[in-house]
Amino acid sequence: MxxxxxxxxxxxxxxxxxxxxxxxxxxxxxxxxxxxxxxxxxxxxxxxxxxxxxxxxxxxxxxxxxxxxxxxxxxxxxxxxxxxASGPRPLQAPVPSIPRLERAGRASVVVVGAGPAALYTAAELVKNEQVDVTVLERLDVPHGLARFGISPDHTRTRRIRGQLDRILDHPRVTLRTGVEVGRDVSLDDLRAEHHAVVLATGATLPRRLAVPGADLPQVTTAFELVTWWNGHPEAVRPVLESERAVVVGAGNVALDVARMLTASPEVLRRAELSSTARQVLAESSVRHVDVVARGTAMDAAFTTPELVGLVALEHVVVRVDGLEERPAGLTGLAEQRWNLLAQLAARPEGGERTITLRFGQTPVEVVGDGRVAGVRVRAADDTVRALPAGLVVAAIGQVAHEPVEHSAGRVLAPESGTAEPGLYCVGWLKRGGRGFIGSNRACARETTRSVLDDVNALARTVA
Ligand SMILES: Cc1cc2nc3c(=O)[nH]c(=O)nc-3n(C[C@H](O)[C@H](O)[C@H](O)COP(=O)(O)OP(=O)(O)OC[C@H]3O[C@@H](n4cnc5c(N)ncnc54)[C@H](O)[C@@H]3O)c2cc1C
Ligand code: SF4
Ligand code: SF4
Structure with a gap:
């Protein structure tokens, strides 16, 4: 079996x-x-x-x-x-190789940030016995969004931090927390003192709604909410006084927010939350969440595994509104996704706690006089209707504070487009705010290869 x-x-x-x-x-x-x-x-x-x-x-x-x-x-x-899936496969999954350092002596690498991408990079680098890695993190704790992003009710996924801690236990990996590069130490100094500097500072600037009314005080972002209930030291406690909320966006994070806002006391009890966050969420008035997406249900960014999780929820009625016609010729995973969506679309309305996934709806205005009263959304046929809400959450992704251009992880100078010697990037800073935690592992391998190839090339030149 x-x-x-x-x-x-x-x-x-x-x-x-x-x-x-x-x-x-x-x-x-x-x-x-x-x-x-x-x-x-x-x-x-x-x-x-x-x-x-x-x-x-x-x-x-x-x-x-x-x-x-x-x-x-x-x-x-x-x-x-x-x-x-098609085609013959090898007997064993190929294990990716990393280059060896060709010269004698030690190489010192600094990784900026201690999120998953940084730590996977450290793990790849220290496979080379001559390499020492220092990880600098601006906060007092490591793990980045593996700590402050993953939803508190996804307790299994949060176990990934155990794997990240094992990387930090490596004798040639040194973690220094409370050190912000650019404030406590300059990038130029780091580049002068080490063979390579790898930037792994993530994409932590949330995109905001750009419609009239988006500056009302009860309009926030998923990033701000999620980091708050995960205990980020800089996050601000939200006000959850209204019965209805609208979440704009249809990625996995939008679903995380909808689930947590409608969580029952039992779900909150099992979730990994601080006592303050648990209490605030338990006292929250929110019972009904509309998740509003511009595109179709089949094209929505949330993954099918997350949809399976939504279907299984017992304490909240999840429904789909605006499901498109069944596309022709569906097979395999696409057919499975369609079946789940159709199951949710067939559910009756109502329930003490509800999440409604509304497709084909573009937000055009947040309405309210000094206080959010709802969101006006436009459908494909140009009809506009208002969804009542006292809280609006933009779950439309994040970008890096200072984005970089790169080639295989080598940071490129903005003016010349040539590689900055000894400067690299990895993770969400390199790829933008998308992909799973595990995706950072392959990304780290590519950047590590560039670092080691360049150290070898430099040694050959000097010799
Ligand atoms: C809300 C949310 C939920 C998510 N949930 C999941 C999930 O359930 N499953 C999943 O697979 N993926 C999930 N992801 C994606 C996952 O979190 C990312 O793939 C991953 O965190 C990206 O890793 P990173 O190291 O590039 O960035 P980050 O995790 O953001 O780490 C960047 C680190 O750099 C530090 N830093 C920034 N600037 C400086 C500086 N100047 N000096 C020193 N340190 C600095 C930051 O404090 C931070 O610790 C989620 C993402 C979000 C936003
Ligand atoms: S390791 Fe492979 S063969 Fe063994 S249980 Fe897992 S999937 Fe099956
Ligand atoms: S890819 Fe990683 S997280 Fe997914 S099942 Fe395999 S070991 Fe587990």
Whole structure:
């Protein structure tokens, strides 16, 4: 009987390399790795050895007999991926190699930031015994958005921090917290003192709504809400006084916000929250959340595994409004997604706590006189209607405070477009605010390769 990958998968591919029969895909060398919602076990070749269960840092894999009722759709999702996948595969997932340092002596690398991308980079670098890594983090604690982003009710996914801590335990990785590069130490000084500096400062500037009324005080961003309930020291306590909220955007973070705003006392009890956040959310008046998306349900940015999670919620009625016609010729994963959406669209209205996913709706104005009263949305046929709300949350992504251009992780000078010697980038700073935690691992490998290739090239020149 096969093993099955479930919702908390963050696509770091640890399991793919542990599997003795190479039945977990996509692997990092395959073209859809990084685009896929998660990885999937091929039920026809899984030999049930359980090696992937031990390898997975977030407990995302179970024998199919151990799945919870709400996880059963993952059996079909895993199988559907492999029905569509084609071509012969190697007996073992290829293990990516990293270059070795060619010269004698030590190399010192500074990584700026201590989020997942920084720590995966540190892990790749210290595979080379001559490399020492110092990680500088502006906050007092490491892990970046693995600590302050992942939803408190996704307790399994949050276990990824255990894996990040093991990287920090490495004897040649030194973490210095409370050090902000640009304030406490200059980038120029770091570049002068080390062989390489890798910027891993993320994309933490939330995009804001750009419609009339968006400056009203009850209009906020998902980033501000999520970082607050995850205990970020700079986040401001929200006011949750209204019964209805509108979340604009349809990515996984929009769904995280909708779930947490409608969480029952039991869900809050099990979630990983500070006592203050738990109390504020327990006392919140919000009961109904409209998630508003411009595009179609099939094109929405949230992943199908997150949709499975929504369908399984028991304390809140989740519905879909504005589902498009069933596209022709649906098969495999797309068909599974459609089936879940159609199931939600068929649900009756009503419920003490509700989340309504509304597709094909473009917000045109936040209305209210000094205080938010609702959001006016325009449909494809140009009809406009008002959704009542006392809180509006923009969940439309983040950008970097100081974006950089790069080539394979080498930071390019803005004027000349040539690589800045010894300066690199990784993670959300490099790729923009998209992708899972695990996606940063392949990204870190690319940047590490550039760092080590350049150190080798420099040594050859000097010699
Ligand atoms: C709300 C939210 C929820 C998410 N949930 C999930 C999820 O459930 N599963 C999943 O797989 N992915 C999730 N992600 C995506 C995941 O968080 C990112 O892929 C990942 O955090 C990006 O890593 P990073 O290291 O590039 O950036 P970050 O995690 O943002 O880390 C950047 C670090 O750099 C530090 N820093 C910034 N400037 C400086 C400076 N000048 N000096 C020193 N340090 C500095 C910051 O304090 C921070 O610690 C979520 C993202 C968000 C926004
Ligand atoms: S149980 Fe064994 S064979 Fe099956 S997917 Fe996991 S590692 Fe591969
Ligand atoms: S989180 Fe990593 S190890 Fe776990 S199932 Fe996903 S890719 Fe595999």
């Amino acid at each position: 096969p093993h099955v990958v479930t919702q908390s998968c963050c696509a770091d591919a640890s399991c793919a390399h542990a599997c003795p029969v190479n039945c977990i895909h996509p692997t990092p060398d395959e073209p859809d790795f990084g685009l896929s919602d998660m990885v999937y076990v091929d039920p026809s070749s899984c030999v049930d050895c359980g090696a992937c269960v031990t390898a997975c840092p977030v407990g995302a894999i179970s024998a199919h007999t151990r799945l919870l009722p709400g996880e059963l759709p993952f059996i079909e999702l895993n199988a559907a991926y492999h029905r569509e």
